[in-house]
Amino acid sequence: PSSAYYDFVIVGGGTSGLVVANRLSELNNITVAVIEAGESTLNNFNVSNVMGYSTAFGTQIDWAYQTVNQTYAGGLKQTVRAGKALGGTSTINGMSYTRAEDVQIDNWEAVGNKGWNWKNLFEYYKKSEGFQVPTEDQIADGANYNASYHGMNGPLKVGWPTSMTNSSFFPVLRQTFEKLGVQYNSDANGGKMVGFTVHPDTIDREMNVREDAARAYYWPYEARSNLKIISNTRANKIIWANATQGEAVAVGVEATNAYGTQSIYANKEIILSAGALRSPALLELSGVGNPVILGEYGIPVKVNITTVGENLQDQTNNGLSWEGIDTLTGLATFSILPSVNQLYGNNVTALESYVKSNLITYAKTVSTASNGAVKESDLLEAFNLQYDLIFKSQVPYAEVVFSPGDQSFAVEYWPLLPFSRGSIHIQSANPSVLPAINPNYFMFDQDVEAQVTVAQYIRKALGTAPLNSLVRNEVFPGLDVLPANASSSTWDSWIKANYRTNYHPVGTNSMLPREKGGVVSPELKVYGTKNLRIVDASILPFQLCGHLTSTLYAVAERASDLIKESHLI
């Protein structure tokens, strides 16, 4: 067994971890190590190919986590993809770059996280971004932007693909949705997302490759001698100082690779960036969590925080497809983000009072499912905020994505703010055993109902001119399987038999005041510890309407400044 010493040790060289590694190692008197279970994908075509979405699934760079059987969703397991590579999940994701609704980020501050609001985070979205202004051809195909929303000098290249979906597709969608009352949004990245939009991607347009976190934040800086990447190495747990009083002091990380197990020491801090599905497990393996769960595996309690691994929030995705008349090529980045009023029209009042009257039941059910680890009153506050976002602020209620192809026309969708809540916990004290993931998909009927409404809305849109001129019959599921007047139980079983996760898990180490069930403080420090932080999707207290990476890059940029400030460096 060997050991090594650094100022900062980061666990997980993924989307968020590499941002922090980059910003801390800007200071050449500071040493930084990154422990990453995966390896470089710089020469992996499944990663770089901008048309290669899904080709990396099931390969060695995909953790392919399995959930536990999903009780409310037909009983089967789901595969939750996540990147096992330098660059993390940004190496296998869909590359969509959409941020969040401003009021959603403002809610972080409203619940007690001072300084976390849209105005502050907006500067960090821009700091991370290297926006590539669209070409004339791209503008003709629908690319558009408001320059004041974008950063031009950040490390992360953001723009439209070289080959966008061509010709008349953009005006056809625009006209169709305007008829349905959804207006064109020329740039959804300024904090107002509702509408029809042609969003940018994380792409390096000149090179025509995916822009993942490693390409943006690591490879251009790999020559820094104070930045060490320890790849193909799994972190097992935190090593603590021997103190028995006061805050717990993290001194290092125990890690295992092909050569054995070693200790990697940190003089200043340890930062967990292993993602929403792993950082809580690392806390539990290190004795931070719910004493009941730690006790089951004989792990001594270092810090008692019952909510570690709770508050898991994900979305569910379904798709329909039609026979297409034309062949449309190129990478499509067309999204409809309708509000609840736009989706439900006159029926919205009934829905609003139904949801309102159920919030207490939702809070009770989730609290009970957590065996009381999450308090009902904290959940009720969160559900009330979510209700207000949907019905008062009118944030997007769903995202609908169009992917026209070779005489086929696929449409995917996901309701953005489900009420279901789950958890993730270790199921062994052995760090090589993966945690038990239970998102509780479709825990509440309302989350199924949202799926049905969006699917019916898509059918309506595909039957509306001029979009209806691009398609023939519905191929999947087809009207024979799911007739226009299908009963709600037919819809229910179709949705549960065909859904997949939308791969947006958040919340499992929520940033909230400790008395409200938080795991990390507004400085992203784990409560009860002196020098252990978390920077990844697990700290987002609530689900977002945007895809996650843009916000994670911004959060990690801000976190890096907070870390530097606290050490006066």
Ligand code: FDA
């Ligand atoms: P991330 O997963 O990036 O990093 C965690 C890292 O920790 C990984 O590299 C992992 O190997 C490592 N690790 C874990 N355990 C470890 C251990 N014990 N020891 C050492 N290392 C360990 N978002 C978006 O903005 N646009 C999109 O189009 C999509 N599409 C999409 C598709 C698919 C298929 C997925 C799976 C996800 C998306 N997303 C997305 C979501 C987005 O990509 C995701 O939320 C972020 O990349 C997560 O970033 P994190 O930093 O939280 O974890």
